[in-house]
Amino acid sequence: MVSFFARSLRGFPGWDRFDSNEPVGYNRSMSSYLSKDSPAAAVRLTRRRRTPVRSLKGFRKSHQVPAEYSDWTAAFAARIGAEDLSEDIGQRHSEFRRQLGLRRVDMQVSDPEGGCAAIRTPEFEYRVEIHLAEDSPTEVDWCWQLGDFWNADRPLQGGLDVVFSGFFDTVEFQPTTPMPLEGFVDAIEAAQPDGVEIDYDHHVTWCRLQIRGLAAELLLTSDSVALTLHTAAAPTDLLAAFQAVQRQFLAPQDQGPTS
Numbered sequence: 662m663v664s665f666f667a668r669s670l671r672g673f674p675g676w677d678r679f680d681s682n683e684p685v686g687y688n689r690s691m692s693s694y695l696s697k698d699s700p701a702a703a704v705r706l707t708r709r710r711r712t713p714v715r716s717l718k719g720f721r722k723s724h725q726v727p728a729e730y731s732d733w734t735a736a737f738a739a740r741i742g743a744e745d746l747s748e749d750i751g752q753r754h755s756e757f758r759r760q761l762g763l764r765r766v767d768m769q770v771s772d773p774e775g776g777c778a779a780i781r782t783p784e785f786e787y788r789v790e791i792h793l794a795e796d797s798p799t800e801v802d803w804c805w806q807l808g809d810f811w812n813a814d815r816p817l818q819g820g821l822d823v824v825f826s827g828f829f830d831t832v833e834f835q836p837t838t839p840m841p842l843e844g845f846v847d848a849i850e851a852a853q854p855d856g857v858e859i860d861y862d863h864h865v866t867w868c869r870l871q872i873r874g875l876a877a878e879l880l881l882t883s884d885s886v887a888l889t890l891h892t893a894a895a896p897t898d899l900l901a902a903f904q905a906v907q908r909q910f911l912a913p914q915d916q917g918p919t920s
Contacts, residue, residue: 703836704903705808706829706896707887711800714793718744727798735793738801739776742791746773749789749805753780753824757787760820785810785821805829807896822895830893832903839883842868849910872906879906 714726719741727734750770757763763782771779779788786809794800807821807829842865849859849870858871870879876891888903 703834704810704900705806705833706825706899707807707831707833708803708805708829708893709831710803711794711797712803713800714738714741714798717742717791717801718748727793730793730795730798734798735776738793739773739791742776742801743773746776746778746789746791750778750780753787756824757782760823762820781809822897826895827893829896829899830891831887831889832899834886834903835884836886840881840886842866842881842883845881870910875902875905877902877906879910 714720717738721741724737724741727737750772754768754770757768757780767782769781771777771781776792777788777790779786781787785807788804788806788808790802790804790806792802792804794802805828807825842861846859846861846865846868849857856873858873859868860871861868866882868881870881872879878889878891880887880889888906890899890902894902
């Protein structure tokens with residue numbers, strides 16, 4: 662899964678606490694959903710933040726902060742956030758040229774539309790979105806994504822680490838088919854691994870692991886896996902942490918940790 666950012670897990674903060682030959686919390690049906698052979702295109706690095714509507718560059722004195730969420734207020738937020746999106750995309754476009762050596766023909770830019778803008782390259786896609794918060798219409802939700810790693814063989818990791826150093830804090834993975842969570846929860850509760858706290862709802866539609874050794878949280882649903890570090894990290898470190906957690910909690914016991 663992480664061949665695009667291939668690196669050794671040794672030296673990653675907290676990895677030595679979990680580096681054992683006996684992964685915990687595994688049920689065999691889950692290994693087919695998450696493995697080192699999963700396509701890199703299924704992995705995304707994300708960062709989410711919430712800011713006031715008033716902070717958007719397109720907000721004018723004549724504007725009113727939305728009092729409720731509706732199609733109209735959502736469109737309003739997307740419209741006044743277009744300048745912020747353009748500024749972000751412009752900055753990344755410049756950094757991709759300087760740090761990654763990409764040329765104009767290598768980058769397909771999608772200008773802001775509907776609260777979203779993006780840059781697609783032969784190796785990856787960078788996307789940024791601004792949407793009105795449904796539960797707090799005086800604020801907007803920002804989401805930055807780096808994913809769709811089309812060419813896992815080109816070694817861009819060094820440049821991406823420079824561009825996005827300390828920026829992303831979450832790795833997201835979407836399996837192609839739903840994952841059963843009950844067996845995973847049962848195995849974690851039976852093993853009671855040190856430094857791990859588990860929580861889940863009564864129908865086990867989600868499961869959350871607090872991993873103190875890695876200062877991270879692992880959230881699983883039937884169709885998604887997300888590892889969030891308490892401190893943002895470079896892409897290689899973020900993906901190394903994801904692989905560490907995958908090896909320890911989601912790898913087959915008879916195979917031991919994957920490399």
